[in-house]
Amino acid sequence: MSNIHFQEKFEQRHNGPSAAEAKEMLEVLGVSSLDQLIEQTVPSQIRAARPLQLPTALSETAYLKRVRQIAEKNKVFKSYIGQGYADIILPGVIQRNVFENPGWYTQYTPYQAEIAQGRLQALLNFQTMVIDMTGMEIANASLLDEATAAAEAMFMLFAARKNKAANVFLVSDNIFPQTLDVLKTRALPFGVELRIAALSEAELTADVFATFVQYPAADGAIVDYKAFAAAAHANNIAVCAAVDLMSLALLTPPGEWGADVVVGNSQRFGVPMGFGGPHAAFFATKDAYKRNIPGRIIGVTIDSAGNYALRMALQTREQHIRRDKASSNICTAQALLAIMASFYAVYHGPQGIKNIASRIHDLTVLLDSALQELGYNQLNKAYFDTLRFDLGAEVAGLKSEALNNELNFFYDGATVGISLDETTTYEDIQTIVKVFAKVKAKNAADVDLAEIAANLGTAIPAELARTSSYLTHEIFNKYRSEHEMLRYIKSLEAKDLSLCHSMIPLGSCTMKLNATAEMTPVTWAEFGGIHPFAPVDQTSGFMQLIGELNDWLSEITGFAKMSFQSNSGAQGEYAGLMVIRAYHESRGDSHRNICLIPASAHGTNPASASMAGLKVVVVKCDERGNIDVADLKAKAEEHAANLNSLMVTYPSTHGVFEEPIIEICQIIHANGGQVYMDGANMNAQVGLTSPGHIGADVCHLNLHKTFCIPHGGGGPGMGPIGVAKHLVPFLPNHAVIEVSGEQGITAVSAAPFGSASILVISHAYIAMMGGEGLTNATKIAILNANYIKARLEAHYPVLYAGNNGRCAHEMILDCRAFKNVGVEVADLAKRLMDYGFHAPTVSFPVAGTLMVEPTESESKAEIDRFCDALIAIRAEVAAVEAGEVDPANNVLKNAPHTAAVVTADEWDNAYSRQLAAYPLPYLKLNKFWPSVGRVNDSQGDRTLICSCPSIEEYA
Template identity: 80%
Template sequence: MSNVFYQEKFQDRHNGPRVEEIQEMLGYLGLQSLDQLIDQAVPSQIRLKKALALPTALSEKSFLVKIQQIADKNKVFKSYIGQGYYDVTVPAVIQRNVLENPGWYTQYTPYQAEIAQGRLQALLNFQTAVADLTGLEIANASLLDEATAAAEAMFMLYSARKNKTANVFLVTPNIYPQTLDVLQTRAVPFGVEIRVADLEEENLTEDIFATLIQYPAADGTIKDYTGFTAAAHEKNVTVCAIADLMSLALLTPPGEWGADVVVGNSQRFGVPMGFGGPHAAFFATKEAYKRNIPGRIIGVTSDASGNYALRMALQTREQHIRRDKASSNICTAQALLAIMASFYAVYHGPQGIKNIAKRINDLTKLLDKALQELGYEQINEAYFDTLRIAVGDHVGALKSEALNNELNFFYHEGMVGISLDETTTFEDIETIVRVFAKIKGKSWNDVDLRGLTEQLESSIPSEAVRTSPYLTHPIFNSYHSESEMLRYIKSLEAKDLSLCHSMIPLGSCTMKLNATTEMLPLTWARFGDLHPFAPVDQTSGYMQLINELNDWLSEITGFAKMSFQPNSGAQGEYAGLMVIRAYHESRSEGHRNVCLIPASAHGTNPASASMAGLKVVVVKCDVYGNIDVVDLRTKAEEHAANLNSLMVTYPSTHGVFEESIIEICEIIHQNGGQVYMDGANMNAQVGLTSPGFIGADVCHLNLHKTFCIPHGGGGPGMGPIGVAAHLVPFLPNHEVVEISGEEGISAVSAAPFGSASILTISYAYIAMMGGEGLTDATKTAILNANYIKARLENHYPVLYAGANGRCAHEMILDCRAFKSVGIEVSDIAKRLMDYGFHAPTVSFPVAGTLMVEPTESESKAELDRFCDALIAIRSEIAAVETGEIDQKENVLKHAPHTAEIVSADEWNRPYSRQTAAYPLSYLKVNKFWPSVGRVNDSQGDRTLICSCPSIEEYMEA
């Protein structure tokens, strides 16, 4: 047939191997077809009987036409709603060179510090900016959103409380409703009482362990909390403040009036609202809490040559080590957005930030004066950016006129709230005044705005005016022209290995292609500039996208409905368990509190179970890495009266499709429990099987893994949950935007649909792949993994395999035997950097191993290059085993090798410079140089420096 009607398929661009390469790999495996491999790898009893019922795949051009039509249904009015979300101006140099740049958005979490120095520096800048602005000693490298950051603070202060009988968290009534909603959710499993009461000394009763202040308050008012904080500390009550980061350029930082913890959202630092996210929350605290702080901390240390180097400190993969005893289940942060916020601080510097804050405050004061000239009563005496205008019975008329002028205000009990932001102009003030004047039957010309600018008085009380400096480090005072800023961004980007350079073969993390077309709509104004609490008739584009994505993901998972509120995989785990908890309570079985978790599970599983108030009981695995069904049945029956759930990953964390998974689900159901499936390995299921078909009741999906949202150096993530029909009534609701029924659990994150703007990416992926394309991607991922397994298994033992000797989409290479000659798995990881690769997952789920996942996006050439590197490294290990090379002085122990080391005048190592830098020929054509040598981890933990140090401070440390 003529190819005149041929239409190129997006899947042919997404999947790496060409048709001829697939046949070559199948031949290497001794197979005739891809379906033959799938039959060997995936148990027949779990295979779907029909193809996915999804719309026909769109071409890239057709998709862009469709998504533009959807975007056009969103109405982007000028937003003055506030409530923690503000319009921003994203500096173009940051938007183009960070947010839209795969050199920044495709990196993995910086667990391999030597090839992540760029984003580590950007995150250290974020920590420094937060610590400076909040007036506290230490900050982490971001959390998910403001509400969950407040919940993390509550839990940290509860765990560290001096009075162990105190269980009340005293919360100001003047708090954002979404934050209170999330606090209520997180408090339930621990028996913490959220007491909403005025922050007065007489309310500091003995049963209170900590208190929460919103600063400025939700209604925009500003108060001095110095006396209240001192009174709280006298009674051993700790103080947490939720602060507006932009306001702290003008207001006394909470750290200076005694706050123990300050949390908030860095969205105002150049990150679009995006209908709710993603945005990087911040968490700052006192040095005393440095080992309790949730999330990641970037710390300063040195490399093997004594040079300045950075690493993740203290909490690195804490949940995988401490599991149910972990202080948090956080795995994904919001690294990319924290990086954007940090560059915003660098670009504007202290004076620029102050100028922006002052302009916001001055325009707010001007509007205040103008509205009072019109005869309105403005309630807030002290404020930064928010006014409250008493309009009484005129609310309806005012709202109608505001909408006619495409303005959104915040309406509450006869009051109109107006929150200004950095995009507000003098002309905007004129428009607002015109609207209010019309309601009074006046002309806006009755107000001399230009004249009023000469009469503005301070709206910030003298005791609340900031006098201390901030952003004093040279980094924040050096790059204010676009040329300098561009070069600074690029200098950091050059220090990081990303998917731009090579495959990132991380087992259980699915680092696949993030196609350019998938990413384009993300920065369109009609997706980026929408406030999450905008009137529903302005958000129909988002609603169409979310509803269609719900239908598609429900079809893919075999579930009845999805909730898009969880904005990370770990938060999805927590949300799913809380839904199960609510289901049991609805059946008068709230006593069910035992969660069975296999020994091989992701560390976030037991940490999430603990957060949900569950007792973790570990189930053994057999010698083949599968769940020990006999032990599972014994423990399920033993705890039948109290069995809440089983948390299971499928395929298993050991990279195998367990044959007994349906029986496993049946055992749990027979004993009154529910099955929670961890969706981390969904990339091996799509189109072949599904959680619902297997028998699971709830599953979270890592959209930042299987469905192409990029990792962004450690986030953003999205972890929506799908549930079976009987759990649908209990899906998360939201205090501001109703999205579930009366039985729904309270919110798990700040925005109703989590990090909504990045849903556009997964929507694009599914729309352009279609059911057939998604299924082919799964098959290709399994092929790529089995090809690597076949190439490497004669060099490295592969720890587990299925009944037919095949793995799923990943495998575990056993490196433990090399310890006998002094070679650790970490040495292999560092040496891979010299070959231009990020290491696979190190020592998880089995210590001393590498877990490899290639994904479907990698070509045969790239797979071979990776295999050649590991085989070459095996030869280097062999030289140590035979005694040809010393166990301590060898190329692995000194890896990685920097350009500075290799080009130094002196070279006294027992191997050549060529061996160090160019062990395989392809490296002479395309070499990625690690920017530092091996990082000194122990020094970094002994001397924790987590903000940008001066040269003197660094040398002293």
């Protein structure tokens, strides 16, 4: 055996520095080993007592073989369940060049607009598509899912209501059950009363502030809401509609019959079902609400040369500014999926979308007529794609025969719902007819489908048929051939800096390797083609994968159980706080409403606490950036009778392992509270310590940070929560698929397991790394950060460090002194683009600083390249400080420099083109050019344009 060469470990591919490079870096730090560095960094009292107990690491080949076996346990039946989810045909040019392309899925949220113009354009296309289809005036760049978008609409309209005494949200009794479930959760903390009623019978009383309808309704019926909307408006009641985007190709859009807010899911536009996600929800409303709309809006502005440019507008990260006063805690959207949906609209164009919608409707009418000929009673008089049959006692026989033919319908008592989609064929109709015929012991051949098809009518009433045009912009009308479509996708991709180009050293965001082997299974039909409400015996592959991930993450966090429902980190925060709320209520402590939050916390923490109905009390930090334990103790004791929880990030937002963290947890527990740990910095904990070991009660994990799900240009994300044993009974349940016990809180997102299809990425990462590999990754992340600190601290003050002068996995570089000579931290961020890098996190958690996190996946060479760039930029600042260059006209103030600027005939700057474009030698070998000059933010906010301008305006 001793002569056999063992297969290389995946860990060696995931971690950037080689053993030799790590040794060189340790020498720079003056330590003899990685373990010595960890001993100097991680407090001994929190160190794990034993190694992680996880299965032996698998090679990439072995993992893909194993996960294929797991996938094959899922049964991909033909799904006619509907309820907000439909099977799709994803054009190959979009699947290969967007969904499976790291040039699209590894980018960060476009906070640095100059190197994100490609995805900004794609998201602007998405907004334009939504505005056109819904008939509304303004739309955002996506939300998490339809149910949470509905909840955001409820909260926005509640906050904006004129009659502050009104607290009733009047909800149609014919909406999707998962949407109602999430509305119940979000209404609870604010005392919003959900009044559920048949709207035809409901009274529009003075206590109602808004109403909510589904169009088409959950059972598929189409209702004309025009008179209802007019009556609501006459009573100062707003109208919100959840819609099926595909149906709006044929139906009058809600904006034309009086809706104030329109929400929904763009999943039908080319995004796989994926057992529930990820999918891009949309939120469209009237221009009057533009300052209230949740999430991100992409806006049109100009750059420093006056050229067309795009940026995130208005609400960008408002929770970091307004904190507990923020109108939403949303930090992650579903950018990658919104981009896919927008490309789907570009690929098909208005006629193509109408053809798809018409085909779906025609096949639905054909099926309706055929089954009525067999003697079945169809209940929907007007419909788009969904039929509802009253089967009475025959329902059991139908269900059995349908399963024999691998068909899933939607069963509700004695009624059966059948929802068709773009994958449905004429042959599928024949199969369904045969199944229904057999139940009645009839011959399907007696139904002449060809004759019915030849005389097909419509089930859409004339007064609800769409007459207005949509997708009229040239972008949706010029890329009909695949060649042109491919070039358009690539032209936008080329404008974006992603992990394909260079490290993205964002503090708190953990932009690490998204390995190809981790990503590969996501697009398999056995994962992508499963409906979230498919029968449990068809989803055993998913159940195995989720079960294993639950066990592994429970071991990593030291908790008893995980909930995978939260599909973003901020939503995980909210879910964790609602679980704590339910726990207190179970003990008769419903009065506990005080949440202690350190001044250094992520902005989503106070925003999430506010959304959970808690009152935020801020705890001071000392001069070293650590929690002021005396202040914490004083406030915990002051509020002991009402203390709900502490929200704490560990290591701290300042990048330090705070020594007294166990004492902090004990103080909270001694005063009756629970400890919520923000898992944003879990990448510095895995294998070395854990939230459960430290003393936390609940923690969310950003799977799109520590566990390798890619950021996708601003989403998808996943924020599952782990809880201690006493909180397990309160984990989120779901109205359709039971995932918790009787005491579980109502749902926090639309699907039972959130964005389930991307859980396979984290499953792959853990399986291929194993316990030792994960621990080594944490150690390397800490090594890489401390190496950067060692290289840069002679040039930039590093704000905070532990007792031994070490940072955790990230550090804060202080740039505030540069302001004395007119150099802003934003100037450094823009200048880094000229060096081919995305800026670190700017001005958070301390204004005027850069927060740097390299992750374990970056090699020494890449880290050195980044350090060289920052050192060169510091020399450029020094030239301003010394008065050697014009303080208003220099490489920093004019950055970034585009190719058009550098190659222009005229050059009137006091510095050379060489310095502008190629300040360091490596750039001559591999230069990434920003596609626009510095973006004008104030211009974009003064004149908000959030849809594609006309071609004349482009010119």
